[in-house]
Amino acid sequence: MSKNAAFVATLILFAISPAHAINAKYAQQLERSGCTQxxxxxxxxxxKTKAENAKNGFGTLPTTETTATNSPYTGEWVATFPQTGTTVATIRIDAKDHAWVNGKKVKAKKSDGALVFRDGFITYTIQGDRRLKGEDVWVDxxxxxxxxxxxx
Structure with a gap:
């Protein structure tokens, strides 16, 4: 094999081999901090930690909801008057079926396949079977x- 061919083959091997420019400690710091290079x-x-960096705009805040139980109630909801469409309340339910009505945490319980909770005189009922339409209701x-x- 000629010298030029050997040289070209060596260059190709260097070009396709992976570059490991960072050491293990630096990689662990990147992982812990949520940073990239x-x-x-x-x-x-x-x-800093992932949470501290997320507060400064790098990445997202870690949440406990990442271990979601695939609850059918989880999400953002809006209770409205059917005639006018006026909002009565905004509802948030997390992955552990904790409920908030207009930003205020309320006690929720499961009853007959539905999540039921109250705020004042209003009772909210959200069905667990998402195939049932029109059965997510509120009553004052x-x-x-x-x-x-x-x-x-």
Whole structure:
């Protein structure tokens, strides 16, 4: 084999071999901090945690909802008057079936396949079987009014 062919073959081998420019400790710091080499050059601090860096705009905040149970109730909901479409309440339900009505945490319980919770005189019912349409409702026992709840 000629010298030029050997030289070209050597260059090709170097070009296709993976480059391991970072050491193991640096890789662990990147993993712990949620930074990448690019985001580090933009200000992400590898000496902070993922949560601290997420607060500074690098990545996303870790949440406990990442271990979701695939609850059919999870999500954002809106309770409205059927005649006018006026919003009665905004509802948020997390993966552990904790409910918030207009930002206020309320006690929720499962009853006959539905998640039921109250805020004042209003009782909210969200069905667990998402095939049932029109059965996510709210009822105001004081005013005698009722309406529907829709997913956002």
């Amino acid at each position: 690019v985001s580090e050059s933009q200000g992400c601090d590898i000496h 026992s004081d005013a005698g009014t009722k309406g529907i709840i829709s997913a956002k």
